[in-house]
Amino acid sequence: MAFPSSPHDADPSGGLLARETPGDNAAALSVSEISAQLKRTVEDRFGFVRVRGELSGVKRAASGHLYCALKDENARLDGVMWRGNAQRLSFLPEDGVEVIATGKLTTYPGRSNYQIVIDRMEIAGEGALLALLAKLKARLEAEGLFDPRRKRPLPYLPRVIGVVTSPTGAVIRDILHRLRDRFPSRVVVWPVLVQGQGAAQQVAAAVRGFSALEPGGPVPRPDLVIVARGGGSIEDLWSFNEEEVVRAIAGSTIPVISAVGHETDTTLADFAADLRAPTPTAAAELAVPVHGELAALVADLDARRRRATVRLLAHARERLEQRGGRLPPPQGLLQGQAQRLDDLGERLRRALGHRTELAGAALARHAGALRPALLTRRLDRERERLAVLRFAPERLLQRIEVARGRVDALERLRLQLDPKAPLRRGYVLVTDAAGHLVKTRAAAAGEPVLRLQFVDGELDVATGDGPAAPPSPAPQSPPAGRAAARARPATDTGNQPKLL
Known part of the structure; x- marks a missing residue:
């Protein structure tokens, strides 16, 4: 078997060992180096982008970071939003909501994929916002938070009224002015933001705070709570559509009037409250009656009470006179009883005479039976009993002991008293x-x-x-x-x- 003796003898299509070729300017890079170069290239090219897509796989980690994906019908882009930016979101991200994410593209070498680091996230248009609102409303309605049977009646004349609104706007001035005109009441204002970042959390905390007040505490506990805000767009009123606010109003132990926006504006807080007012001024009108009308009503009821009392007495006097006319004269009522008394007296005299005659006859019968022989026999029996007692001194001693015991008991009682x-x-x-x-x-x-x-x-x-x-x-x-x-x-x- 032959082996190549030099690099020139190797197969040009590939070899067993990687060798540096003289004059070759394509040096081998590590995976980390190529990933870092790719990351710099992507971030330089896409340092600021705005991406529109539908949220999917929304997940908030324990660290506070938000992970999600933006997708459309053809592609998917992973995204991450760090905790500081996620806390400033003005809405709660959910799957299926169409948003516009602003940030920069980068890569994640750990999984060899690219993603967008989101700095700001907004709902893509009013249609997407309404779709999110409808979805949230359906979910809360399914839980029974909007059930009419949960609505509580408002107190007729609340002594203390709590108002959750901005302390600097025209809403609180309108409410106070209207209450002063109709029926002056004590008002406790819980100042909150009614728009923007953190408004929903402050409104929910205010509603729960009023419910947590103890009766008789340093801060009076309201009998009625008004959650109020002026008019605006759906984006301006979005804080009152937040789930946290809706649940706080639904869970309030104090009746709540929702007065958010103008008459045509509707928020989820209106469905959760015990009563919806078309405007903040109308909320003040619904909270208390008119003092003058109430005084007139009381005066009218008092007049009716007096007329009814006079009429009742007149009818009673008339019935008494009618029934008194049917009664017989007093002499007629006593005549029969006087006659009966005379009859009973006569019968008593006759009965006493008859009783005396019967007693005399009985005495005569018994006197004839009293013969000397009977008396003699009884005297003999008593004499025999006396002789028995004389010859039985123990009986006499027994009676003496009984008498002595009684005397001792009386002596002890005397000493006690x-x-x-x-x-x-x-x-x-x-x-x-x-x-x-x-x-x-x-x-x-x-x-x-x-x-x-x-x-x-x-x-x-x-x-x-x-x-x-x-x-x-x-x-x-x-x-x-x-x-x-x-x-x-x-x-x-x-x-x-x-x-x-």
Whole structure:
């Protein structure tokens, strides 16, 4: 087998080893070098482009970067939008939305493809914007956010009204002026942007902020919220079509009136609110009644109430007179009862006489049965019982023990109810000089001298500046035991003194 001995002996169509040919100016480049040259060429040639296409595969990464693709019926172009530019988007990119992307073309060596780095993205025309609006409306409507059954009635006379709008525009002045003319109410304004970057986030935060207020807090919680903005194009009003705003209005715990744009303007916020007003001024008219009309209505109702009361009293008086005329005279009502009383009195006298006769007859019958033999037999029986008791003293002793137990129980009850028993536990009985019980401080202040009875004696004290009387001698100790209870005289429980 023969091998070539020099490069000139190699096959000109290709060889096993790559060799540099003298005079060859096409040096071999690395993949990174050719990718870098291609990247510079594309970026130099297409440093600023505007591309129109339909969004596809929209995805927002955790880093905040936005990845998507622009396509038409024949081609597809990958795109990326860095986080800083993606945060400034005035709409939410979705698949199927036709947009115009402004940026520059570049290549991505990692996948050997080219892409557009988007600096700004706009919806391609009003038709595409309306298509995006219709798509978003259909999706939110399918979730039930626009269901009429979710609408809440507005308070008839709100004490506090919250307004979400720009604090510098003519809208807030129109609302305040109209409220002042109809029914002056307290207004709390939550200032927000109503157009441009960040407007949707501020409006949604304001609606949620009003719902989060606590009743009785430093900032009064509104009874009604008005979301208002002046008229403009669909692009100017687009912040009120954002999903975040619609969901905030639908989730509000306070009734909301949407007053965005003029009468012909319609936003998704109008469908989510509890009531749509054609203009901000009309929203103020719908929020409160007219003070003069309300006062006239109250006066009319009061007049009707008075007329109804007078008419009711007149009808009642007329019915009373008619029914009173049908009643018989009082003498006629009593005549029958008087006759019945006389009849019953006569019957009572006859019944008493008859009863007396019956009792006399019964006494005569029983008196005839009282014979001496019967009395003698009964006397003999009682004498026999007495003889039995004389020869059975244990029965008598048993009855004595029963009686003694009852006496002991009564003695214990007496000791418990003794008004002087608490004196042994440290209580004091307070009386005046005459011995009457003093129950209150006012009564004690009116006595010059008070007598304090302790367990071991009495002590007279002066309530004023006078000298105290000498202490009374201590009472002698009562006899103890059952014999002392029998010797002590019975106390009158009706005049028993009470302790303080």
